[in-house]
Amino acid sequence: MKNCSTDVLIVGAGPTGLFLSNLLASHHIKNILIEKNSSTVKEPRAVSIDDESLRVIQSLGLINL
């Protein structure tokens, strides 16, 4: 990537970075998400999730409760 412009640069594609990137995109805010690893983590981690996190996921339209 030589020249690029963005409104927000997010470093790290963990849950925080991925949610933030989706949230910004849903508000039409340009963002670039970079991750040092070649993929997201392989092991499942969503054993439990709290109500606040569910509300954020729902606000992105990713679940319909």
Ligand SMILES: Cc1cc2nc3c(=O)[nH]c(=O)nc-3n(C[C@H](O)[C@H](O)[C@H](O)COP(=O)(O)OP(=O)(O)OC[C@H]3O[C@@H](n4cnc5c(N)ncnc54)[C@H](O)[C@@H]3O)c2cc1C
């Ligand atoms: C085995 C396990 C099970 C879990 N189960 C649950 C669960 O059931 N429910 C729950 O709510 N939480 C669970 N967690 C905790 C949850 O995974 C963390 O709270 C969550 O991953 C934190 O998200 P984050 O995006 O803040 O950080 P991280 O997930 O740590 O993501 C940070 C990302 O930034 C990247 N990064 C770091 N430095 C750089 C750099 N300099 N340049 C580019 N990229 C960089 C890293 O590679 C990483 O991908 C679990 C954790 C583990 C280990």
